[in-house]
Amino acid sequence: MTFTQRFTVWLVLLVAYVVSGCAGYAGAVQDMRTSLLAGNKERALKKVNGALDVRNPDELPDKIKGYDSLLLLERATIKQGLEQHKSSAVDFRASDKHLELLDLKNDTMGNIGKFLFSDDSTVYKAPAYEKLLLNTLNLLNYLAQYDLEGARVEARRMRVMQDYLADEESEQDAVLGLGSYLAGFTFEMSGKAEQALQHYDEALSREGYSSLKGPIRRLAGCTGYRTERLDSIIGSLKEQDPTAQSPQTCQLKPPGKGTILVVSTVGLAPHKVARRIPIGAAIVIAGALLGAIQTAQAQRFAAKGILTWINFPTMEKTPERFSRTSTSVDGHAIKSESGLNVTEQVIRAWDSIKGTLMVAAITRMITRLVAGSATEGAIKAAGGNGIGALFAGLAVQGALTAADTPDTRSWVTLPSKIFIARTEVPAGTHEIKVTFEGKLGRSVITKTVKVAEGGFVVVPVASMR
Amino acid sequence: MKTLAILSAAVLFAGLFSSCGPTYVRGSEMEELDDYAMSTGLDKRDLEKLFDDNIKSFMESDIVEKWKAMEEPPIVSLFPIANETSEHVRDQLDALLSKMETKLINSGVATVVDRARQDQLIAEVKRQQGGAFDEAHSAQVGHQLGAKYFLTGKVHDSTERTEGERRVQYLLFMKVVELETSVVRWQNEADLTKGLVN
Numbered sequence: 001m002t003f004t005q006r007f008t009v010w011l012v013l014l015v016a017y018v019v020s021g022c023a024g025y026a027g028a029v030q031d032m033r034t035s036l037l038a039g040n041k042e043r044a045l046k047k048v049n050g051a052l053d054v055r056n057p058d059e060l061p062d063k064i065k066g067y068d069s070l071l072l073l074e075r076a077t078i079k080q081g082l083e084q085h086k087s088s089a090v091d092f093r094a095s096d097k098h099l100e101l102l103d104l105k106n107d108t109m110g111n112i113g114k115f116l117f118s119d120d121s122t123v124y125k126a127p128a129y130e131k132l133l134l135n136t137l138n139l140l141n142y143l144a145q146y147d148l149e150g151a152r153v154e155a156r157r158m159r160v161m162q163d164y165l166a167d168e169e170s171e172q173d174a175v176l177g178l179g180s181y182l183a184g185f186t187f188e189m190s191g192k193a194e195q196a197l198q199h200y201d202e203a204l205s206r207e208g209y210s211s212l213k214g215p216i217r218r219l220a221g222c223t224g225y226r227t228e229r230l231d232s233i234i235g236s237l238k239e240q241d242p243t244a245q246s247p248q249t250c251q252l253k254p255p256g257k258g259t260i261l262v263v264s265t266v267g268l269a270p271h272k273v274a275r276r277i278p279i280g281a282a283i284v285i286a287g288a289l290l291g292a293i294q295t296a297q298a299q300r301f302a303a304k305g306i307l308t309w310i311n312f313p314t315m316e317k318t319p320e321r322f323s324r325t326s327t328s329v330d331g332h333a334i335k336s337e338s339g340l341n342v343t344e345q346v347i348r349a350w351d352s353i354k355g356t357l358m359v360a361a362i363t364r365m366i367t368r369l370v371a372g373s374a375t376e377g378a379i380k381a382a383g384g385n386g387i388g389a390l391f392a393g394l395a396v397q398g399a400l401t402a403a404d405t406p407d408t409r410s411w412v413t414l415p416s417k418i419f420i421a422r423t424e425v426p427a428g429t430h431e432i433k434v435t436f437e438g439k440l441g442r443s444v445i446t447k448t449v450k451v452a453e454g455g456f457v458v459v460p461v462a463s464m465r
Numbered sequence: 466m467k468t469l470a471i472l473s474a475a476v477l478f479a480g481l482f483s484s485c486g487p488t489y490v491r492g493s494e495m496e497e498l499d500d501y502a503m504s505t506g507l508d509k510r511d512l513e514k515l516f517d518d519n520i521k522s523f524m525e526s527d528i529v530e531k532w533k534a535m536e537e538p539p540i541v542s543l544f545p546i547a548n549e550t551s552e553h554v555r556d557q558l559d560a561l562l563s564k565m566e567t568k569l570i571n572s573g574v575a576t577v578v579d580r581a582r583q584d585q586l587i588a589e590v591k592r593q594q595g596g597a598f599d600e601a602h603s604a605q606v607g608h609q610l611g612a613k614y615f616l617t618g619k620v621h622d623s624t625e626r627t628e629g630e631r632r633v634q635y636l637l638f639m640k641v642v643e644l645e646t647s648v649v650r651w652q653n654e655a656d657l658t659k660g661l662v663n
Contacts, residue, residue: 093553097504104629104663146591149548149555156551156624164626191599 025067026273026408029074033412036268036464037318041081044413044464048075058087060094069098070124070409073134077413081462085141089150092138096157099126099134122407127353128165128173129345130411135161136179139186140263143458148190155183155199177206178340178418185261188215189456191252193222201227210337211422214254222250257424258451262327263339264434265462267320267416270346272313272408277358282310286358294359297366306369310361313406315350317343320416321465322438327421330430339418346414357407415462427453436463505633505659507557516564518655519639523565524572528614528641528650532574541575541641542583542612544603550622552633558620565616565639578610586610607644614650616641630662 028051035044045057052061052071057079061068076091102123126134135158142150158179166174184199197219200212213233220226220234277285279302283295290298301307327336429450436443449457507515523529532539543566546558569575586606607615618639625632640652 100631100661104631104661150553153548153551153553160551160624160626168628 024405024408029412045078064098069095073411074413081464085144089141096134124409127349131161132176132179139182140460144460151186155186175202177203193219194225197225201230204229218251253454254424258427259456260423262421262459264325265415265418266322268318269342269414270315270317271412272410273316274406275314276309277312278309279307287355289355289359298362311406312361313408321440322436322463324437325419326435328433334421334423336419336421339420341417342414343416434461506552507554512561515637515655519653522653526651529574538575539613542578542607542610542615544615544617546618551624578612614641614643632660634658
């Protein structure tokens with residue numbers, strides 16, 4: 001082997017080593033997830049701080065890089081689960097700012113690296129549902145602190161994101177029912193009827209929230225804002241109860257009462273796990289997106305027994321300890337309805353992109369095999385030792401394989417399902433009980449809250465398992 | 466050829482492994498430090514612009530001329546500038562109001578009420594109103610403090626985002642309201658734009 005040939009081989013090995021991501025994001029958050037599934041949120045917080053390389057749970061990394069923007073989201077969610085709402089809001093804001101920078105960044109080198117080295121090479125571009133859930137969950141933080149101004153800011157940020165997603169992606173992806181519900185609640189409690197109804201109408205376009213009927217009727221008298229959906233709700237309420245107050249009467253708040261809103265969550269969202277997919281199944285997943293030439297190449301290598309599997313992330317559901325919640329106030333059960341099925345959102349988003357990702361994975365595999373063969377061939381052609389050439393080719397191929405870390409990045413501490421329960425109560429002190437139930441057990445959380453007349457209390461409760 | 470290869474490797478090593486880490490600096494050591502925009506929020510330079518735009522109009526207004534002519538400077542409350550934007554700029558808006566307060570006090574044209582007492586009353590109103598505090602409540606609190614006027618404001622934004630950039634256009638409205646009559650005695654508008662571009 002000549003000096004130049006040896007140098008080329010070592011250069012490839014070096015670059016492959018530098019870009020190799022070892023266990024990837026899934027490995028980085030494994031301990032954190034395990035702690036959550038064991039019911040230990042405090043330990044999960046310590047683990048994520050370790051991954052962020054900070055000692056203080058409120059500390060931000062000096063420079064947010066690599067997985068940090070995602071890790072900050074994880075930390076924010078865990079803190080919310082621990083009811084550290086002020087600190088959680090800071091983390092959400094830091095992550096929001098950084099994810100926006102990544103979103104707008106031209107990542108030419110990363111996109112090239114995606115087809116040559118690893119799916120992990122690109123900067124993290126959060127999917128639509130993660131962007132909207134960031135604002136939604138942070139809105140919850142501000143409501144839990146009675147900070148209506150902060151909540152309105154988050155609601156407006158969500159609106160900016162919705163407008164952007166509707167233009168750049170799809171109308172379908174641009175609205176999360178729960179986000180619009182909480183935004184509507186924020187403006188309702190702020191005394192802004194028209195904006196409240198706009199958001200409530202949007203929420204109803206995604207889910208049939210029965211708890212919104214009463215507030216919509218009350219607010220309808222305060223503004224002329226109407227849609228077909230709102231008119232239909234107001235009309236149906238009148239049919240059910242002809243003696244009910246006319247919508248011409250403006251009632252910004254329920255007379256003599258305050259509002260309690262309980263937002264409870266169960267489980268953890270599906271997460272990505274690296275798996276070996278047989279090449280036949282991989283080609284099926286890639287489908288029509290894989291070009292004819294690449295399909296032929298892959299099939300040729302498969303026939304020779306050289307290409308048998310692809311290392312690829314799969315989206316796997318997390319076993320749930322609890323699958324539903326029920327809520328009572330002062331011993332009286334209040335209806336708990338589905339706020340958002342996050343698992344469905346995650347799976348749908350994943351199904352829409354996995355074909356494209358599989359094309360990149362197959363392309364990388366073919367590139368590795370070609371690079372290995374080319375190295376071996378070049379060394380032999382130059383008169384090099386046959387065994388040495390073989391090992392050099394295998395070394396190049398092996399290094400590139402090691403560097404190919406499947407992209408397992410996703411927001412893993414998102415809940416699987418979110419439930420909401422809303423009721424109006426006389427001003428004063430009240431006891432709220434939230435029961436988490438599932439095949440593997442039952443858990444009850446009790447809270448005592450004080451509600452002012454015309455006021456509100458928002459109680460987020462998360463099982464995270 | 467061999468030398469060239471070694472030099473190339475050295476350059477590559479330097480590029481791959483070099484880490485120019487962040488360093489703390491003082492504003493006095495780095496003159497241009499305040500010039501950089503580091504977010505779409507409001508920084509010191511933005512606050513100075515908004516302050517300058519408003520204070521000039523305010524100090525030249527009829528109401529300030531009237532105050533100067535009074536035997537005793539009137540009592541004025543300063544209420545938090547309402548944030549109606551999509552940016553978390555509460556701290557910066559409070560800083561802007563503090564700048565206005567400092568100017569009022571140092572110019573001697575008005576007596577400013579005790580902020581701690583005012584904040585206490587605002588908190589009480591918020592508690593009674595279930596979390597909300599707005600201009601209607603400003604008058605209520607102002608009366609309790611014995612103020613004759615209050616100075617406040619509101620900031621809105623128009624925010625748009627495309628694939629390549631995000632733009633935030635701030636519009637700040639400041640005003641002085643006479644408590645007894647609810648008449649606006651002075652109002653001014655100031656604007657600025659921040660962006661995140663590729």
